[in-house]
Structures are given as structure tokens and as C-alpha cells.
Amino acid sequence: MKFVNILKQIKEYIDFESKYLNNPDPHTKDLAFDKIMNEVMLRQRKIDMDMYKHFSKDSAFRMSWKYSLQQGVLR
Known part of the structure; x- marks a missing residue:
């Protein structure tokens, strides 16, 4: 459910x-996705601090999360 909720927030982002x-x-597209993802995750930290800690401190988790979200928005 967390993934689906975050994916929905990304798709509903004002400039998405x-x-x-x-x-x-491709370069500015990637930068824009990073910005959107980071803002959504900052909002999400109030709901799930443990996931936000993994996102902010673990680069492998962050890259995997980003890849999964990017694949999710294309579906």
C-alpha cells in the first residue's frame, strides 16, 4: 500500500x-523526477518515519525505490 500511495502522490504532483x-x-527529466520524489517522500515521513530513514540514508534503497517508482508511473 505504501508504494501505491506514494506512486499516486507522484502522479498527482502539480508539475508531474x-x-x-x-x-x-532525459537529463532534466531525471532531475525533475528526483525533485518530485524527494518532496513526496518528505511529506510521507510524517506517516512512516522508518521508510523515510531508509530512503534518506540508504543510497541503494533510494535508487531501487526511484527505479520502481519510475516504472510504476509509466504503467
């Missing part, structure tokens, strides 16, 4: 479509 989904530049 223009800055990520419809962005033709």
Missing part, C-alpha cells in the same frame, strides 16, 4: 506531466 512525463530531455 509537464516536467517529467512529457519532458523530452
